[in-house]
Amino acid sequence: MNKQELVDAIAGKTEQTKVITSEQLDALLEIITKSLVKGDTVQLVGFGSFSTGSRAARTGRNPRTGEEIRIAAAKTVKFTAGKAFKEAVNKLDKVRK
Structure with missing residues (x-):
């Protein structure tokens, strides 16, 4: 699902316009x-x-040349799924099998 599909789904569920939802x-x-x-x-x-x-x-390592390269430190974004979300996904997965 891309952003536009998400907007369409939310707009349909909430009966708001797609512009407002976006x-x-x-x-x-x-x-x-x-x-x-x-x-x-x-x-x-x-x-x-x-x-x-x-x-x-x-x-x-550069995969083409094998040369060592220095990768700088970086901030990352983490997402930890909540219990209800995980359970819903796992329940859906079991239904599909």
Whole structure:
């Protein structure tokens, strides 16, 4: 599902226009992004949590040449699925089998 399909699905479920739904989704994503940039965790009970982590600098290899390269340290975004979300996905997986 891409962003437009998500907007269409939300608009259909909430009976809002696609324009309003798209603006609300953009606002939600912007708020989550700004919170993570500040170092906060965003918890959506029943769905999951977004947080930041850090990845240390390390040495890697160029797959074409085999040459060692230095990979810089970086911040990462982590998502941890909530219990209800995991259970719903696992229940769906069992139904498909």
